[in-house]
Amino acid sequence: MGRAFGGGQAAIDVAVVGLPLLMVVGSALYLRGQHRRYGRLVGWPGQLTLAALLGGLGLAAYAVWPLPTSVDGLCPIVPEPAPALDVGSALLALGVFLPVGILARARFRRGLLVTIALGTALALAVTTIRATGVLGLYPCSYAIDAPALTGIAVAGVLLGWLLARWVPVLWPWGPHRSWPGAVPDRGLPDLTRRVLGALLDLGLWWYGSALVVALSHAYGVVEPATGNEVRVATLLGLAVVFALFLPLLRRDRSTLGCSAVRLALTEPTAARPAARHRVLARTLLLHAPIVVLLALGLGWWSLIVVALHTCTALVRSDGTGLADLVCGTRVRTRATLDGGLPGRLVRYSAPDTEHPRPPERRPTPV
Structure with a gap:
């Protein structure tokens, strides 16, 4: 299977600018969708919406970090073995995937099984990107991780979900509503x-x-x-x-x-x-x-x-x-x-006076 652009310096030049462009385009599409659905991003739900964007960008940056800009000295003649798990790499993976679980519960209201499935898919995707040299754009893998990091990433997602589940209950002054409600988006933007x-x-x-x-x-x-x-x-x-x-x-x-x-x-x-x-x-x-x-x-x-x-x-x-x-x-x-309204805003519809619905029949108590 041939590599994109020959797998040399030309491919690396495309990857160095193409990956940030994909992150910017993804951010634009995400913000556009949030504003169309919910209107203005206000209050604690709005901050969590922006936090979800920053968390996604951090996850994408972690998947391709460190992104080399040159092919010189990138691939060793003798392939390096998989490194042993160190504390720094484990804490980094845990910190990157912890917001995924927090936001899945607090912002997007996902259950435990859906969150674990999402975290596992994200962890496998990140591992694949790092192990294949950004899906073949690089001639070799420049970031070899220990296999146990995938499990630590999933554990970070699970820990984040549990924190989002129990911390607001135990914290009496914390916010109790973290998912957004549609707000009319008119006036002056902040x-x-x-x-x-x-x-x-x-x-x-x-x-x-x-x-x-x-x-x-x-x-x-x-x-x-x-x-x-x-x-x-x-x-x-x-x-x-x-x-x-x-x-x-x-x-x-x-x-x-x-x-x-x-x-x-x-x-x-x-x-x-x-x-x-x-x-x-x-x-x-x-x-x-x-x-x-x-x-x-x-x-x-x-x-x-x-x-x-x-x-x-x-x-x-x-x-x-x-x-x-x-x-x-x-x-x-x-x-x-x-004069548009957010897509999730509850709209009032007048009752149909020409074809009224018949009254509901309720059983008579014996």
Whole structure:
């Protein structure tokens, strides 16, 4: 069976940028699904929802850690035997899989058998990824674990479920409801939600362009000697498509990352999509300098642009940034535009007066 891209340095270059991109895409899909089902992530259930996202990212990072960036010296001539179980590796596996059991019980309300089955599947998947060199992308396995780590991972899931089951009962001041209830998602989004959308946009743009460059090198479309020029051109090209043109075509005037957390750009005084010229001016004022500085390797200077934009958002009650004040736009939720309700929200339906149901017959007591 042949390895992807020959199993050499080209495959490693694809894996180094492709795996983080998959994590960013998975985060975007997860947040989009949670906001569509439950609306705003508020209170303790909202914090557990974000904790589930961080736990999943930590589990994915553990499955591929440490991710080598070069093939040099990666595979020994004589294969190394499976190492003995050490305390550090056991505690790491226990700590990574412990949140799986806690969240399965506290956030997703899963029973013990379902949780153990899920934990076993996750532990076997992680073991397979680490033992096969990220499913064959690497020429050999760079992280050989002791076989007992799989059992320790499952034990960590079981321990987490038991803690989530009994600790809230014994802790009188702890929260008693940890699963979410649907909340109408209208009004002004909080700062955490905006930051999540910006980070998703940055991750999709950065790792997406890096993956395009890596695939171009792997298939011989461009020469490795022109890697820097191709990288800069790809970064700027994707930024023009996804940060400049795409928001102008969408009704919510939002980028992909911000749309994943259900954000929209509206007019200052009306719940309607912002005018396209205002959105274009905001993009040129806020996103364009950041994109150019990052593409040229001057990422630290882009923090000045971010600081200038957020200086007003931190002091205003509506959280409006400087670019929004200048361009006449406001960041609101998507439901403000279309009036949509969360999928899990209980909707009221009026009784059918034209075809009333007959009264229920109850047995007469003897």
